[in-house]
Amino acid sequence: MRYPVRTRPPRPARFLLGLLLVAVPLLLALLGPLLAGEPGPRAASFTLGDGHWAGTDFVGRDVWRQVLLGGRTVVLTALSATALAYAVALPLGLAAALTHRAWLEDVLMRPLDVLLAIPSLLLLLLVAAVFHPGTAGLAVLVALVNIPDAARIIRATAAEAAARPAVEALRMQGETWWRMAVGYVGRSTLRTLTADAGTRLTGVLYLVATAAFLGVGVAPDAADWAVMVDRNRTGLFVQPWAVVLPALLIVALTTGANLLFDAAQTPRPHPRTPLPAPPSTRKAPHP
Template identity: 70%
Template sequence: MRRYGLGLVLIVLPLLLALLGPLVAGEPGPRGVSFTAGGAGHWLGTDFTGRDVWRQVLLGGRSVVLVAVTATVLAHLIAVPLALAAALTGRAWLEELLLRPLDVLIAVPALLLVLLVATALEPGPVGLAVLVGVAAVPDAARVVHAAAVAAASRPVVEALRLHGESWARIAFGQVARTIRRTLAADAGTRLIGALYLVATAAFLGVGVQPDAADWAVMVDRNRPGLFLQPWAVVVPALLVAALSTGTNLLFDAAQYRSATTGRKAAA
């Protein structure tokens, strides 16, 4: 598929750099002059502190990817059981009690929530992953709940209840399996949102050191020398964009393939 191939092309290089870059970055060499163009010893030039840009690129992807993936997993670990519980409770007051607090959080932009909490706690990468994951819970829970309500009203769910099946088996064995495409699509959306939110937070200096080897930090700190040494800004910015776009295309292609397979099986 065209989207799958394009997504794979876009995502391979950023992922390889994020996963393998720190292993091949080597020891830091002597620092040069700030914002020098590519040359001997620094083929992508130097950054705002005179460090080798290529080495910073090799080191800067792991934090972005790990924090975004961790945040996405955490968001679903919280949102999915909460949404399933609300969909299967059968009691309107309990469903309201579970979901209504999420409306308050939805009213607050995720980035603003992260920034407000971060000003008080000054989180590191782990804290940033928790903040981003929690900020994604309300939207994820709403999407999963909407799909789970329809799945929970199917006759097979009522039959399982009459047979005395446990809540966990009904929720995760039947309802969650029925809405697995929705879960997969939402996971892709949350991952992309987490990537952008993590990158934006790092760009603003939240959760990372001001001189950390991080793609988003590189974009921010090297902006003053954009016209002297563009590679220090352009390369990490393109890597973040390629990672986000490639992830989106891969999830879209996977959903399209799953839907096509389902239609063929039904026929």
Template identity: 75%
Template sequence: MNPPKAPLRRYAPGLALVAVPLLLALLGPLFAGPPGPRSVSYTAGGGHWLGTDFAGRDTWRQVLLGGRSVVLVALAATALTYLLAVPLGLGAALTRRRWLQDLLMRPLDVLIAVPSLLLVLLVAATLTPGPAGLTVLVGMAAVPEAARVTHAAAVEIASRPAVEALRMQGESWWRTAVGYVARAMRRTLAADAGIRLTGALYLVATAAFLGVGVQPDAADWAVMVDRNRPGMFLQPWPVAVPALLVAALATGTNLLFDAAQQNRAAHPEGTAR
């Protein structure tokens, strides 16, 4: 039986926060239009209802163009994190060879001690700026923590009699790891995904703010915050609007994942298989 639908109010805060930044990120470039003449004035007026940025470009047009890079890179980086972390965690949890478990997990313990942003900055110093490189950097920076979460959840499930029964029946590693263990820990991974995606959003924005992975004059929300700071007291919108959009997207994403977990906890019979 399918679980009853959670009341809309459970999801309403998260939806309200993510709706605007997501729509701007996905659809904004379609409505940005061609670049107009640049203005030497920060103030609003002359068709620039949010004023202009440090380069005299229309702030609203930059907002429409600047979200796609942040959102798509964060989503792609999160997907890459789990593509790498889940097999690592499952492999270490299901192996009966202690040396192999140590070989897989001990290097990750060392990397966890290094701040993710520091790793991104160190590696990015040797790479050409671009969204593809930033995606790889952010995705791999989150692998150690995601792999540890996967491993911790998988170890408990792998100790169940059902897993031993599957092994005695000669079931393949894929069926045991993916068909049973991964399915049993999907709620843990779903809860962790909210944290990873939020972390990716902040890391992408911070890296762009520091000029890592993007051009210094790119249409990017984080770059807008960085490049327009000197004129913030003259014209706050080029800084305030993109900063609020990034914060709303990150906070709303966490609220949505929390609401989904609360719904599953309230109706466990609907998620059991």
């Protein structure tokens, strides 16, 4: 018996590739500042050689040293903003799905709809223009613009599980809200959250990088991967490494994260055995 041919890469291959792609930028972000060393003398802008194997940037600094120093703000800000967004959106979405009071659901979800109607980049720029946030403030702002969408996804996913008879049975038994929300309904949202986490991290990185381009939360000459891409783009065809290296690291982080989350939500294939052949309809001859 022939089975359909698998067209997607096997789950271990996607997981290992995603782990490799994520490990490189994460290790550079965490260990890079320890390996950067002391800054050397500045050279001419956008040059190669002279002790700088990756060349120099727009103000003559060593590109590789800037890469080692520039990952911490981008990576940690994006990861912190994503975790903070889910930390707020998850209880809001579960509470809205489990409540039987329409007014309480409106109180929880309608303010989020107002935030969702405002373009995220515009809200980020408006708040940043008033408060001038640092790196921690930028993580909070990016999390704020991601909470409404994440909460709506969680609420929509959890609502189906909250309407099952098992939840009503748990209520009649006097189970706590925590046990119903996390122990039963929350587990029904895991696959959706896993699928959403990869794309949300990509969107968060986009917002963090865009904010760095515009000078929000990061100094214009800071050692930051997003700032490097923006400030060195004028010398792209003269000294491309100042743009290519940080851009590749950002792409590797987003692509690897999506592969990891995709591998996590893909069910393991179960071995299948061929079904027995149907009994023959041919009548046996009479003796």
